[in-house]
Amino acid sequence: MDHHLRGRAALRLAMLVAVFAAFLFGTAGAITLAQIDNDIDAIINNANSSVQWSVLVENEWGTQTYYSLNPDTPRRPASNTKIFTTAGALGNLGPTYVWRGYQLQSSSTSSPVESVLSSSNNGLADELYGLAGGGSSIISWCNSVGIDMTGAQMYDGSGLNYDNRFTSRQTLGLTRYMMDNYTYGQWATHLAISCTKGTLASRLCGTGKTGRVHAKTGTLTNGQTLSLSGYIDNLYDGERYFFSIYCNSVPSSSQSDTRSRIDSIVSVMTQSAIPNPGPPIGGTVVDNSDSPEYQESGSWANSASSGYYGTNSRWALVYNQDNEASWTPTLSTQGIYDVYVWYVSGSNRSPAASYIVNHMNGSTTLWGNDSGDGIPNGINQQVNGGQWINIGQWEFAQGSSGSLLLDGGNSFNGGSSGTVISADAAQWVLVQETGLEYIVDNTDAGFTAPSSNWFPSTSVSGYYGTNYHARATASVSDAATWAVDLSQSGTYEVFARWTTGGNRATAAPYIVYHSGGSTVVPVNQQQNNGVWVSLGTYSFGSGNATRVALSCWTGSGSFVIADAIRMEKQ
Secondary structure, X not given: XXXXXXXXXXXXXXXXXXXXXXXXXXXXXXXXXXXXXXXXXXXXXXXOOOOEEEEEEEEOOXXXXXXXXXXXXXXXXXXXXXXXXXXXXXXXXXXXXXXXXXXXXXXXXXXXXXXXXXXOOHHHHHHHHHHOOHHHHHHHHXXXXXXXXXXXXXXXXXXXXXXXXXXXXXXXXXXXXXXXXXXXXXXXXXOEEOOOEHHHOOOOOOOOOOOOEEEEEEEEOOOOEEEEEEEEXXXXXXXXXXXXXXXXXXXXXXXXXXXXXXXXXXXXXXXXXXXXXXXXXXXXXXXXXXXXXXXXXXXXXXXXOOOOOOOOOEEEEOOOOOXXXXXXXXXXOOEEEEEEEEOOOOOOEOOOEOEEEEEOOEEEEEOOOOOOOOOOOOEOOOOOOOOOEEEEEEEEOOEOOOEEEEXXXXXXXXXXXXXXXXXXXXXXXXXXXXXXXXXXXXXXXXEEOOOOOOEXXXXXXXXXXXXEEEEEOOOOOXXXXXXXXXXXXXXXXXXXXXXXXXXXXXXXXXXXXXXXXXXXEEEOOOOOOOOOEEEEEEEXXXXXXXXXXXXXXXXXXOEXXXXXXXXXXX
């Protein structure tokens, strides 16, 4: 719903009063999409008329747009530029790149990435911008991961340059990508947090807001710019909502008022009972009518309540250890999955239904009302029924080894002796494929030894396949290469393998060709005989291309060994 005109003048004042009343006293009953639209309209329409707004608010999956105003108009971003700086650095340099003593993916609050995102350190941001290859390289990487960067301009990493331009859609899309990509999972830990840390430490405080808004702020007083982009973890429904708000042409006299209105827009999405259609259907769904994927034990019955998925739903009493229901999907791909549940809500339902997720890395139990962080760990089945509810993200193997269990016997389900649990459907939505692996040996078609100076050998055991290639070091490149045909673009960890010996090079120069350019990785081939050694993690495009080379241009009097390389999708 794009808004290009600011109408409804007669309703402005009444709407604004209603909005702020809702913030103070909460909202009774379900909120409609029209209410959200009108509430945000009222906030913007009563602002200084010279302010140029761009606003985009969506649910986690992009299946629902709650508000959209000029989302594709390039705006001056101020420090929201740092979202692109840090994301592009992770993409071009790799998450394991060490900067000022910390890997870029480190979640440490002492990491310089924390200073860039949370505290908005301009000097560090510009330094990282240079390391990442500058604006054109960062924009190119964003395009490579599916963010349409049409109209974007980036001339520094801090956002102090007045000529930087990004759109709200680009900013929201990149934030969602970083949140959804398992490889960059630590990135969001460095965003400022409402009423808690960083540049949001004194903003967006109160019930439903404190600790719930994770975002990057932006201010250019002389550049007449304010911005705020990030996400909200809603207290009441456990759902995530993304937003990006840019304000340009903000008079200095209206800076405080405009910032307050930005916070009011965000506050709209921190309320209860926001309509949310959930993720797009397309995952692996197991309904209670599917057999043998769905199983029950104990005493269950069909529910007469509406809001079920498929043909019906099932219910059972809590506090009975025999009452269990399980869903076992057959997954075609090993990967990171968002897990969702569908149930029928009601006042007699468990306020903290206990689910157990069995995944590749063990078992996770969601139970109880609160683990001390204010977030219910069990699922409140008294509300938000009749829709897909995200309960978390885990890695699952290909096949049917993973499952979801609803445990009626767990006393942490809460409620009284008449409380029931609802078992309906579960869904697994693939976020990122893992376990995708490519190996190119020195005897495969993808390997090229460019001259006769490279020779095959089996003199030292531990090689992969039938042999390896060796070459004496010299002051020429004469690089052996491995070309890999990748079926998917994305982030891959690259490994190399060799056989060791006292005559091996101690700084054999491997060259990795990735989306951000090339990286030289010297390794000591006198160590790690016959094992896979990581050369780092990088972003690659799909298709057949040279991914790794091994040059002989290193210290004289030794040999470099070209055996096999492996690329593993992250």
